[in-house]
Amino acid sequence: MEASPSDLTGRARLREAALRLFAQRGFAATSARAVAAEAGLSPALVMHHFGSKEGLRAAVDEQVLARLGAALRELDPGGGDLMGSLGEMSARMFGADPVLRGYLRRALQEDSPASAALFGRLLEGARSELERLIAAEGGRTDADLQWVPFQMLCLIVGPLLLEPVMQPNLDQPMFDAPVLARRSAANQRLLRLGLFGADQSTGAPDTAKPA
Amino acid sequence: MEASPSDLTGRARLREAALRLFAQRGFAATSARAVAAEAGLSPALVMHHFGSKEGLRAAVDEQVLARLGAALRELDPGGGDLMGSLGEMSARMFGADPVLRGYLRRALQEDSPASAALFGRLLEGARSELERLIAAEGGRTDADLQWVPFQMLCLIVGPLLLEPVMQPNLDQPMFDAPVLARRSAANQRLLRLGLFGADQSTGAPDTAKPA
DNA sequence: AGCATGGCTGAACACATGTTCAGTATATTG
DNA sequence: CAATATACTGAACATGTGTTCAGCCATGCT
Numbered sequence: 001m002e003a004s005p006s007d008l009t010g011r012a013r014l015r016e017a018a019l020r021l022f023a024q025r026g027f028a029a030t031s032a033r034a035v036a037a038e039a040g041l042s043p044a045l046v047m048h049h050f051g052s053k054e055g056l057r058a059a060v061d062e063q064v065l066a067r068l069g070a071a072l073r074e075l076d077p078g079g080g081d082l083m084g085s086l087g088e089m090s091a092r093m094f095g096a097d098p099v100l101r102g103y104l105r106r107a108l109q110e111d112s113p114a115s116a117a118l119f120g121r122l123l124e125g126a127r128s129e130l131e132r133l134i135a136a137e138g139g140r141t142d143a144d145l146q147w148v149p150f151q152m153l154c155l156i157v158g159p160l161l162l163e164p165v166m167q168p169n170l171d172q173p174m175f176d177a178p179v180l181a182r183r184s185a186a187n188q189r190l191l192r193l194g195l196f197g198a199d200q201s202t203g204a205p206d207t208a209k210p211a
Numbered sequence: 212m213e214a215s216p217s218d219l220t221g222r223a224r225l226r227e228a229a230l231r232l233f234a235q236r237g238f239a240a241t242s243a244r245a246v247a248a249e250a251g252l253s254p255a256l257v258m259h260h261f262g263s264k265e266g267l268r269a270a271v272d273e274q275v276l277a278r279l280g281a282a283l284r285e286l287d288p289g290g291g292d293l294m295g296s297l298g299e300m301s302a303r304m305f306g307a308d309p310v311l312r313g314y315l316r317r318a319l320q321e322d323s324p325a326s327a328a329l330f331g332r333l334l335e336g337a338r339s340e341l342e343r344l345i346a347a348e349g350g351r352t353d354a355d356l357q358w359v360p361f362q363m364l365c366l367i368v369g370p371l372l373l374e375p376v377m378q379p380n381l382d383q384p385m386f387d388a389p390v391l392a393r394r395s396a397a398n399q400r401l402l403r404l405g406l407f408g409a410d411q412s413t414g415a416p417d418t419a420k421p422a
Numbered sequence: 423a424g425c426a427t428g429g430c431t432g433a434a435c436a437c438a439t440g441t442t443c444a445g446t447a448t449a450t451t452g
Numbered sequence: 453c454a455a456t457a458t459a460c461t462g463a464a465c466a467t468g469t470g471t472t473c474a475g476c477c478a479t480g481c482t
Contacts (some may be wrong), residue, residue: 010459029239032440042461047441049459109320111375119376133406143406144397150377151401154369155362161372164322165330166361186355190362194405195344195354221429243470253431258471260429 011049013039018060023102027057061114064103068093068118090156091180101175105161119153126152133191155187222260224250229271234313238268272325275314279304279329301367302391312386316372330364337363344402366398 008016017038021030032053036043050056071093094101107115126149134141159166159174172179189197219227228249232241243264247254261267282304305312318326337360345352370377370385383390400408 026237026239028237031438033438043440044442044462045460048461053440105320108373108376109316111379113379116376116379119373120380123380137407141406142408143400144393147394147397148401148406150370151366151397154365154373157373158365158369159361162319162330162365162368165319165327168322168324168327169331169334182355183358186358186362189354190359190401191406193354194408195352195359195402196348197353197405197408242468244468254470255432255472256430259431264470 010039010041010045014041014046014049014056015059015063018056019064019103020099022057022060023099023106026106032056060103061107064100064107065114065118067100068104069121088184090160091177091184094160094175098175101160101163105163108157108161122153122157123149126150126156137192152187152191155190159183221250221252221256225252225257225260225267226270226274229267230275230314231310233268233271234310234317237317243267271314272318275311275318276325276329278311279315280332299395301371302388302395305371305386309386312371312374316374319368319372333364333368334360337361337367348403363398363402366401370394 014035018030018035021035021038032046033043035056036046046053046056050059094104108119109115130145130149130152163174167174174180174183225246229241229246232246232249243257244254246267247257257264257267261270305315319330320326341356341360341363374385378385385391385394
């Protein structure tokens with residue numbers, strides 16, 4: 001997905017190195033010198049290209065959000081299996097790149113307006129996904145429709161945020177494809193049936209009971 | 212809950228100040244001088260009492276984990292309403308103290324073994340809670356029993372971690388008592404019925420809760 | 423009384439930080 | 453070709469960092 005590091009422009013190499021280190025150690029704990037060293041360049045070049053360390057952060061943010069936004073947009077026309085497209089996305093994005101995971105983990109923790117906006121977009125995605133889910137199931141629900149999108153996001157994004165503390169309590173890498181599929185299935189199941197629903201397929205199992 | 216700051220011992224004042232600042236800005240972004248200033252004491256005192264800044268962090272961690280552990284233990288004999296005791300706990304702990312929320316948010320993001328251990332204990336709690344839930348419902352389930360505890364924790368801890376990005380997308384303070392109760396109810400409902408279960412069914416009506 | 427102990431401080435240290443600046447090489451343009 | 457812009461560097465600067473140290477003050481012990 002990425003060009004080999006050594007023939008990227010200096011600017012790009014600095015951005016990549018910063019992404020890596022910010023994801024790993026956090027912004028405050030990463031010095032401009034460390035970024036430059038990781039990129040094999042001079043610290044002064046950071047200032048030359050980005051004006052300040054904060055400028056670097058902005059550039060990295062922008063690039064990450066661009067990648068993310070692209071992946072989010074790519075999702076909408078998904079004519080494939082209806083539900084779980086959000087989970088599918090999170091799999092494709094987060095599963096692949098542990099660096100991106102780390103960076104997002106840190107970004108979603110800040111209270112910058114940019115982070116809130118990003119979450120807002122995820123929320124929109126969850127809401128439309130929920131609508132489709134409900135429509136597919138017949139439109140009848142007593143659930144708290146305002147909170148459910150948040151619950152969905154907790155189920156999806158939670159493991160991303162909790163990866164560092166979850167993984168030591170597991171025996172398999174939690175972002176490997178099969179584990180991810182299993183988790184996604186469990187999420188869809190929980191939403192559709194709760195813990196105690198019967199296993200049979202999507203139709204309305206219990207009744208056609210008018211209210 | 213806490214003694215007035217000015218008649219605490221210096222050691223305790225430093226710990227409290229550090230807790231506050233670490234929660235707010237993070238460890239790396241908080242200088243020992245800042246902690247001392249917040250406590251109205253000399254930076255050298257940090258070294259005198261804790262040996263190093265890292266020692267300070269350890270002391271704060273220890274104290275927080277102690278508080279948390281106490282609250283967790285206090286939970287077990289809960290003879291009240293069966294399910295939702297975990298949610299109840301998170302309400303009592305996290306809801307009350309925004310500082311503790313911030314600190315935990317930051318702690319759960321690290322990959323120190325201590326954080327993983329803390330999560331492990333939460334996991335245990337979720338597992339036993341799940342057992343009780345299943346037993347109460349008749350013992351029949353097709354759900355992925357290995358993953359469900361993680362899902363429960365995502366639902367409970369997720370909003371804690373996501374507070375900074377969730378809150379701007381809401382119109383009410385998400386850790387106020389009524390909102391918390393509503394969220395807890397939604398969680399219990401989701402677990403028991405999924406999105407599409409009918410409202411009546413087993414157990415007591417979910418919204419009833421003693422003050 | 424003397425004396426030790428421990429909380430506490432101000433000033434200093436060595437070092438790391440973000441940033442600036444003068445200057446070099448390389449390419450692009452007129 | 454000269455001129456200019458751009459990528460890039462090494463050394464330096466001011467400031468902030470974690471930490472040390474010598475010493476002050478109060479308390480308590482003998």
